[in-house]
Structures are given as structure tokens and as C-alpha cells.
Amino acid sequence: MMKKIQSAERFMGRLTHGADLLDEITALCREKNIRLGRLEAIGAVQRARLAYYDQKTREYQFFTLDQPLEIAKLSGNISIKDGQPMVHAHVTLADGAGNAYGGHLAQGTVIFACELIIEGYDGAIFERKYDEETGLPLWSTDM
Numbered sequence: 001m002m003k004k005i006q007s008a009e010r011f012m013g014r015l016t017h018g019a020d021l022l023d024e025i026t027a028l029c030r031e032k033n034i035r036l037g038r039l040e041a042i043g044a045v046q047r048a049r050l051a052y053y054d055q056k057t058r059e060y061q062f063f064t065l066d067q068p069l070e071i072a073k074l075s076g077n078i079s080i081k082d083g084q085p086m087v088h089a090h091v092t093l094a095d096g097a098g099n100a101y102g103g104h105l106a107q108g109t110v111i112f113a114c115e116l117i118i119e120g121y122d123g124a125i126f127e128r129k130y131d132e133e134t135g136l137p138l139w140s141t142d143m
Helices: 021-031
Strands: 006-014 037-054 059-065 069-081 084-094 100-105 110-122 128-131 136-139
Touching (some): 021 037, 021 084, 037 084, 069 110
Antiparallel strands (some): 037 059, 128 136
16 A cells, blocks of 8 residues: 655765664664655765575574675665664675675664765654564555
């Protein structure tokens, strides 16, 4: 089911060198009271921790890339889980040889430099609830 939303505000800025990428974005959402939105970023990380969701086991498989990498693309959304803003982002990273790595952004990804854009929306709240079919906290279908 689709829901019409209204654009509210755009935030653009640079994130903190050496900070955890996911934690920094989540803290910004709390600080700016962004409860629904989309995000994108470019930049570089000192190291990355990503995840892949195994559909058979219904568990995230985490892996670490302990090397400097470019953020070729980071995109995601912001919604509510357990009453708090939750950032759900996927990232594609590239090394010096042009090899690409991708997955679900996880805590443990350390920023070298990052420029972020967040677009917040008014008029709706998308709440994440456990989805029996996938085993994931997805947007509720009773929106």
C-alpha cells in the first residue's frame, strides 16, 4: 500500500571524521526530530562493517572490510521502530582497484569523510513492525 507524503525539510552537511557512520546519522535524526525521510551520502570510510540478510536462516551475516574505501553510493530511509527513528541504509563501497562491495550499513563503519543529504517528510509516520513472512522489521502494511 502506498501513502502520499509531503516534503518537509532538507538537511545537508558533513559528518564527523572518525565517527561511526550509522550512529552519526541516527543521532542527527534524533536531534532534528526526523521521523520519516530518505537519505543519501558520498565520501569515504576508514573501515566498513556491512551485512547481508540470509533469507533461509533469517539472520544477518556481518562482514568487515578493514581498509580505506570510497562511498560510491549510500541510500536509505528513516522510519520509526520501537518509538525511535531507525535508519535503514544500504551502501556500495569501492577500493583503489575499482572493486565494489555492498550491503546493509552496520555499526562499526568508521567515517573518513562524508557528505550527507537527508530529506524529511511531514504528514505521515511509517512504523516498522515484525513481518512474519520475511522475519524482518518492515514498514507496517496498515498505514
